[in-house]
Amino acid sequence: xxxxxxxxxxxxAVGIGxxxxxWLTWLISSKPIGCxxxxxxxxxxxxxxxxxxxxxxxxxxxxxxxxxxWQWMLVVGMVIGAAISALLSGDFALIWVPSRWAxxxxxxxxxxxxxxxxxxxxxxxxxxxxxxxTSGHGISGxxxxxxxxxxxxxxxxxxxxxxxxxxxxxxx
Amino acid sequence: xxxxxxxxxxGLGFGIVFGFLLQKGGVTKYDVIIAQLLLEDFTVLKIMxxxxxxxxxxxxxxxxxxxxxxxxxxxxxxxxxxxxxxFGVGFAVLGYCPGTIAGAIGNGYLDATVGxxxxxxxxxxxxxxxxxxxxxxxxxxxxxxxxxxxxxLKVNAWIVILPxxxxxxxxxxxxxRAGV
Numbered sequence: 001x002x003x004x005x006x007x008x009x010x011x012x013a014v015g016i017g018x019x020x021x022x023w024l025t026w027l028i029s030s031k032p033i034g035c036x037x038x039x040x041x042x043x044x045x046x047x048x049x050x051x052x053x054x055x056x057x058x059x060x061x062x063x064x065x066x067x068x069x070w071q072w073m074l075v076v077g078m079v080i081g082a083a084i085s086a087l088l089s090g091d092f093a094l095i096w097v098p099s100r101w102a103x104x105x106x107x108x109x110x111x112x113x114x115x116x117x118x119x120x121x122x123x124x125x126x127x128x129x130x131x132x133x134t135s136g137h138g139i140s141g142x143x144x145x146x147x148x149x150x151x152x153x154x155x156x157x158x159x160x161x162x163x164x165x166x167x168x169x170x171x172x
Numbered sequence: 173x174x175x176x177x178x179x180x181x182x183g184l185g186f187g188i189v190f191g192f193l194l195q196k197g198g199v200t201k202y203d204v205i206i207a208q209l210l211l212e213d214f215t216v217l218k219i220m221x222x223x224x225x226x227x228x229x230x231x232x233x234x235x236x237x238x239x240x241x242x243x244x245x246x247x248x249x250x251x252x253x254x255x256x257x258x259f260g261v262g263f264a265v266l267g268y269c270p271g272t273i274a275g276a277i278g279n280g281y282l283d284a285t286v287g288x289x290x291x292x293x294x295x296x297x298x299x300x301x302x303x304x305x306x307x308x309x310x311x312x313x314x315x316x317x318x319x320x321x322x323x324x325l326k327v328n329a330w331i332v333i334l335p336x337x338x339x340x341x342x343x344x345x346x347x348x349r350a351g352v
Contacts, residue, residue: 006196011215012344014197015222021189022223023230026240029182033190035271036296043297059307060300069175070183075274077187078194082278085195094280098202098267113287119266120273120291121298126262127270128299129306130255131245134263135271137252139220141245143227145321145332148247152256153220156269157209159260164209167264 007089022140031070032144034136036127038072040064043124104172130155191275200275202267202283209264214347221340229337232329249314266291 003009018033025031044066047055056066086092096109105111127133130152132141138156141149191200197219198204207213234240263269266288268276273292276284299306322329 008198009193009196011197011218012222014193015219016226017193018190018219018223019226019230021186021193022227023234025186026231026234026242029179029186030240032243033186035269035274036292039270039292040296040300043293043300046293047297047300058300058303060303064300067175068180070179073180073183074187074190075271077184077189078191078271078274079278080184081188081191081193082195082200082275083191083280084188084278085192086200086279089196091195092280094282096282098206098281098283100203100206101267112283116266116283116287117291117294119262119264120288120293121295122258122262122291123266123270123288124262124292124295124297125299126255126257126259126295127292128255128296129311130252130259131247133259133271134220134269137245137256139223139227142220143224143231144242144244145228145329146244146247147316147319147321147324148245148252150321151247151249151252152259155253155256156260156263157217159257160209160263161211161260163261163264164206168206168210 005088005090007091018139019143022143029070032136032140033074034071034132034140035075035078036124036133036136037064038069038075039124040128041066041069041072104168187274190271191278194272194275195279199272200268200279200281202276202281205269205272206264206267212352214352218344218347221343225337225340228333232333244318244320246316246318248312248316250310250312254310262291262295 022033025033041064044061048066083092097107097112101112130137132152134156137149137152142153194200199216199219204215208216231242235242268284268288270292273284273288277289322332
């Protein structure tokens with residue numbers, strides 16, 4: 001059972017695993033793997049808890065209901081699955097600042113958290129604008145050969161590559 | 173049986189496997205994702221494209237057998253190109269995506285939990301706030317509906333899947349030869 005305690009698997013083995021997993025989610029649950037809708041549902045649940053009915057009546061939350069569903073549980077499961085994998089291999093560690101970031105921008109936790117928060121806002125806003133993320137469009141949509149998903153996935157990487165080079169090439 | 177207990181439990185179970193795979197692939201790590209966006213290490217793309225090849229061959233076979241009904245997302249240039257680029261900004265600034273951040277949280281990375289997760293929920297709420305204006309404006313620009321690549325090219329799905337698979341395999345060969 002060495003493979004369970006290995007820190008890293010070949011990316012091709014992981015990709016085959018995710019491909020087969022997507023067969024099963026379609027065959028058993030009739031659903032594609034996706035993640036970003038769950039954060040919108042969470043935002044809706046928080047808004048509804050604070051402001052009540054008025055928030056639940058927003059057109060977006062009529063479309064994306066603020067409730068726990070299959071995909072929301074999938075995201076919860078992902079936290080658990082990654083923790084199991086990391087604990088089995090001894091790769092689990094509580095870390096505030098990733099090493100690559102620290103090597104270029106220093107170990108200040110506050111700066112990293114603010115930048116992560118800003119990045120998160122763009123991700124949440126952009127994924128809901130595009131109607132999916134690296135999972136929903138990037139994996140599940142592209143394998144269905146959807147035009148919307150191929151455009152989205154290509155733009156995720158164009159935007160990501162340009163900004164990564166700006167951050168590490170110009171600022172860093 | 174929409175959000176019944178069984179449905180939710182399957183979701184949880186599939187999520188555990190998905191998170192396990194992402195962690196074993198290394199993509200729950202900021203360093204691996206940034207290295208991909210800096211074009212130094214193609215782990216992220218190798219995982220995604222392998223999943224796309226394996227997934228599409230299975231899904232289109234199942235659809236032909238009448239076992240499943242695929243459901244491609246509809247979209248438009250205004251929605252997918254602009255939303256995609258905005259997403260890309262966040263992808264590079266945060267160094268995780270909405271899926272891998274769940275794995276990063278499980279991996280113990282606190283910048284994901286305290287910074288990124290809060291940001292993603294905030295950003296989603298922000299989009300919900302401006303959605304009424306966007307939905308009648310920019311999101312409809314260049315609308316193409318739930319078009320698929322085979323429909324666009326007016327060919328059988330396999331005429332797309334087989335060359336795409338070959339192209340991806342050639343790309344993998346070149347990436348391995350280049351040692352990235």
